[in-house]
Amino acid sequence: MRTPLLLCAALAIVPLTTAAEKIAMIPKGTTHNFWKSVEAGAKKAGTELGVEIIWKGPLKEDDRAQQIGVVQQFVASGVSGIVLAPLDDIALRGPVKSAGERNIPVVIFDSALRGEPGKDFVSFVATDNRRGGRLGAEELVRLLDGKGKVVLLRYAEGSASTIEREAGFLEVIQQHPGINVIVDNRYGGATTSSAQDAAMNLIDKIREADGIFCVNESTTHGMLLALRQTNLVGKKKFVGFDTSPVLLAALQKGDIQGLVAQNPTKMGYLGVVSVVKHLRGEKVDPVIDTGCVLVTRENISTPAVKEVLGK
Structure with missing residues (x-):
């Protein structure tokens, strides 16, 4: 079931009838359950907003060179936008700058990149x-x-x-x-x-x-x-x-x-929403906190925790 927050975010943008924008979604890795939830949120946003989501990242979360290569590949192919979870807060600065020079907006999600959100990249979407x-x-x-x-x-x-x-x-x-x-x-x-x-x-x-x-x-x-x-x-x-x-x-x-x-599904969803808003000329907050909560045996069945866990 779509949460009220996600519904509001989705209704803020009306899908265009022209050729679909292509959004590259680049996680730190592709094996952990966390990233599978991010992918699900991203693809949900893609469907609602009428954009194509291209999901690609390194297999392991320690392959900086492969992630840099993936970013460079998408920049060269001319995607509409990139949503990136950088493996290294310094090493990915160059590829992100190259994207900007090609007028390809980048949203950083999950893990910060050295730089100023709203200036060096569109937005930072993550847990506090x-x-x-x-x-x-x-x-x-x-x-x-x-x-x-x-x-x-x-x-x-x-x-x-x-x-x-x-x-x-x-x-x-x-x-x-x-x-x-x-x-x-x-x-x-x-x-x-x-x-x-x-x-x-x-x-x-x-x-x-x-x-x-x-x-x-x-x-x-x-x-x-x-x-x-x-x-x-x-x-x-x-x-x-x-x-x-x-x-x-x-x-x-x-x-x-x-x-x-954390709320990885929400993170993936709002990462895509943010880059598409920017592409369509809408204002995007430079920092978007997707929230976190402590889960224990005592509170795991409460509505607040179930919402974060996607139950």
């Missing part, structure tokens, strides 16, 4: 990631009653979205002197497998810890597998980020105590 990190930290503080040892598993250098989550998490934790972060400099990487390996390499620290925070789908899933592999699952207070079916099942089972949920 720093707030998401704070939500995760506040829940972990509550679960630990304000005291204990904590492990933070980061994602990857250069990923603006997760850097913001990590910063928001540490901002809150630093306000609680009873909590000691014993690991904050390890990265899980782009896949569940690499994150599981990273967690296993930290297993002695994890045994020592009382709580754990992971900053995206792959790090949360990888940590979950490592905890299960070492019979530590359920013995540590564990808060993660993102809500794949596997992670939601683990939450309901009690293996994870909290998940910060």
Whole structure:
């Protein structure tokens, strides 16, 4: 069912009867459930607005060169607009600038790009990631009653979205002197497998810890597998980020105590809406917050959480 917010966004633009604009949608990767939800939202907007959505991105979320090549390919082919989730907040600046020089508008989504929204690119459509990190930290503080040892598993250098989550998490934790972060400099990487390996390499620290925070789908899933592999699952207070079916099942089972949920379907939808509005001469807000919410076993069935989860 279409939410009221999405309905309003859709009604703001009337599809044209001329040849359909071609919108290139370029995610960070194409394997995680998060991106599949983004694609669904983008294609829904494309259908409603009468534009063609071309979905293409790197297979893995650590292939900067491939993502740069995809952007360059779409610029050369002369698409109408690009909606991009940059793998690196610096490395993708050049390709985005090249698009602008060819009069191809770019909307950045999910993860920030260095530059000024509304000037260097049309708009930035994303979760308030720093707030998401704070939500995760506040829940972990509550679960630990304000005291204990904590492990933070980061994602990857250069990923603006997760850097913001990590910063928001540490901002809150630093306000609680009873909590000691014993690991904050390890990265899980782009896949569940690499994150599981990273967690296993930290297993002695994890045994020592009382709580754990992971900053995206792959790090949360990888940590979950490592905890299960070492019979530590359920013995540590564990808060993660993102809500794949596997992670939601683990939450309901009690293996994870909290998940910060984004709204990837809404992100994909509004990314397309924003670039099409710009193409059709309508005003676009330079920053669009798609929201986030903490999901627990206690609130997972509430209307507010169901809306974010698309249930």
